[in-house]
Amino acid sequence: MKETISPERKIVLPGDLVSTNPRNAGSGTYIENGKVYAKIFGLLDEKSNRVIPLKGKYIPEVGNLIIGIIEDVQSNGWVVDINSPYEAFLPVSEYPKAITGKQPKEIMDTGDVIAAKVVNIDPMMRVYLSMKDRSARILHRGRLIEILHTRVPRVIGRKGSMVSLLKKELGVKIIVGQNGRIWVDGPETMINFATDCIQIIEKEAHTDGLTERITSHIKKLKRGV
Amino acid sequence: MKTLSNEIIADIKKDFVYRKLKNNERVDGRKFDEFRSIEIIPGIIPRAEGSAMVKLGDTEVVVGIKMQPGEPFPDTPDKGVIITNAELVPLASPTFEPGPPDENSIELARVVDRGIRESGAIDLEKLCITEGENVWIIFIDIHALDDDGNLLDASSLAAIAALMNTTIPSEKFGYGDDEILPVRNIPVSVTSLVLDEAILVDPSSDEEKLTPNRVTITSDSDDNLVSMQKSGAFLLSEEKLYELVDLSVEKARGIREMLRDV
C-alpha cells in the first residue's frame, strides 16, 4: 500500500521562507527582519503557517498532560523523567491529597508511572508538575508505549476522534501524554490491538485517510480473534 | 562571595567599555584601527638558540627557539621541521588553568605556525643535514606571561622576532660552525575584534570580554595573505572580510618595519 504525504504539505528546511507577514507566524518558525522563516526541518502547513516537525525532542509547555516516570524521591517531592532533555519536579504539595505522617517514598517510589500536568516552567527550564488535575493519576497496571512526540496529535485525532475510536472499538482505557508516552489498559488482546494501531498511526502520521484505514484495520484484527 | 562581586564589577566594566564604543571611543583612548605600543626585545634568553620578548601594551609574551637534529617527516625527507607550541600558563591570566593545552592554546599555536610556515620565512630545505635521515628541528615555544588581550599577535610577533635572531647550533652537535638561521620573509599577523559593525584592531582584554568574535589575517613581506582564521560565533559578511584584509595588510606593513629595525 503506497500512501502519499498530504499534497498541501510542503517539505521545508530550516531557514526556508514561510511568510512575509510576521503576524502569520505559527509554531516551528521564527521571525527576523519582518519575515517568517522555518526553524526546523518538517512539513509546512500552509493554512496555519506552522512547521510540523518530523523529529525532535519533547520540550514541555505549561498545560501539557504528560506521562512521567519517577526517577528520584526527595523529602519535598518527586523528580520525574518526562522523556525530554529536562526532568520535572512534582512537589508533595501538588499531590492530590495531604500526605501527613507519611514519607513521599511511601506514596510513590522510583519507577512508578504517573500522568500529570505541567503547571510551571521557569526561564531556566525547570519544570514543575501537578497531580491536582482530573486527568492526573498513578498508572499501576496497563502498558506504556513510546512514540515520537511529534506524532501525538494524530493519535489524539481531530477533537480527540482517533483516541475515542480506539477506546470505543477496543474497549480499552488510553491516556495520551504530550511527551510521546501513551498508556493503554484493558484485556491483553485489546492492548495488543491498540498498540498495533498506535504504531500504524505513528508510522503513517503524515498521510491522508488515516481514520478510515485504522477503522478497517480494527475490523480486520477483530475478525482474526 | 568574592567571585560574585568580581563578576559584578566585570559586568559594570563590560557595560562601560561597550557604551564607550557606541560613542566611537575605545576605553584606552585608541583609534579603532590603532595598535597598542609595541616593544620588541630580542635575545632575552641567551640560553635559547633564539628568543624575543614582545610587549603589546600590557600583554607580554616570550618566545624561545630551540633547535636539534632529528628525523624528517617521511613525506618531506629533505626538509627541516617546525614545531610550534603555546603554553598559556596560569601565571598569565586568572582564566588560564594548569594542565594540557586546551583548544585556545592549540588554536593560537597553530595560527602562529601557519603564518611562519606559509610565508616561507624559513627555507626548510636549508635545514636538511642528511636527506631522509637527519634534519634540523626548530621548536618555537610560546610562553605567555601576561594576557591583557591579543595574545595571538604578540605571540606571532615574538615568534618571528625570535627566529630573526636564531643561531643554528651546528657546533654543539658536531656539524661544523654555528650559522645564523636565514629568515627570508617576515609574516605579520593582525587580529581584529568584530563587534556589531565595528572593527577593533589589537583588542585589549577588556574589549575581548565583550565578544570572542575575531579575525586574524597574516600577510607576508609582499602583502600576500598567508593565513586567515575566523574565530568565535558570528556571521562574517564578505564586505567586512575585504575591509579586514585591507586593514590587516596595511597594519602589518608598519609592524614589519619595526621588526626590520630591531
Place this chain on the structure above:
Amino acid sequence: MEENQKFIVNGKRIDGRKIDELRPIKIEAGVLKRSDGSCYLEMGNNKIIAAVYGPRALHPRHLQDPNKAVIRYRYNMAPFSVEERKRPGPDRRSVEISKVSREAFEPVVIKELFPRSSIDIFIEVLQADAGTRVAGLNAASVALADAGVPMKGMVTAVAVGKVDDHIVLDLFKDEDNYGQADIPIAMFIRDGKIEGITLLQMDGQITKDELKEAIKLAKKGCLEIYRLQKEALFKRCRGEDFVE
C-alpha cells in the same frame, strides 16, 4: 606526484574536473538508529558519518549554561582513514577543527530555546581525501536538521584553493598537499541564499583579488552542495518512515 607537475592542463584538473567543478557528492540523511539525527556523506573519496544527540541533559552541572544550550562538536579521524595509520584520539589538528566547526554552528543553531542542555555533534572521518572538515560540516548540518534541532538556516561548506596559480573549487588530496593555498569556507544559507561566512580559514599564499575569486567560487560550490543537502532531507522525509 611530483612537486613541479602541472595540476591544470587545458583547463582540466588531474582528476578531469574543471576548475569550478565539485567532486561527486552523495548525501544520505538518517542513517543511524541510536542518534537523534545523522547523515552519511561522500565528497570525492571522503567518507564521513555525522551524528547529533540532543538537546539533552548536560552533566556535570558546571558545564551548563543557564540561558542556552551548549554546542559540543567532536571531529575525529578513524586510524585507518589516512595513508599512514593515525594514532587514535584527538590530536592538535582535530582539536582546532572541532573548535572552528563548533563556532560555525553557534550563530545558526537557536540555542536560546534549550537552557542548560547540550547539543552534541560527532563527526567520524572514515576515509579522508582533503576537505574533511568541510565535508564534516555539510554532514553535521544535515544531521542537525534530521534531529529536528531548530536553526536559522543551513550551514554549507567547501574548500577552495590555489594550484598552478589558478583558484580552484573543492581540492582533492594531491591539490591540497602540493597546492599553493587551501581555504576552507562555510556559509550560512537561508531560504536558498547565502547570508554570511560562518567558518573561514586559510593557509598558503594568495592576493586579495585571488581571495575575492575564491569566495566567488565557494559561493557557487556551496549553493550546489546546499541543493544536495536539501535533496537528501527531502528523500528522508518521503522515506520509509512515512510511506508504506
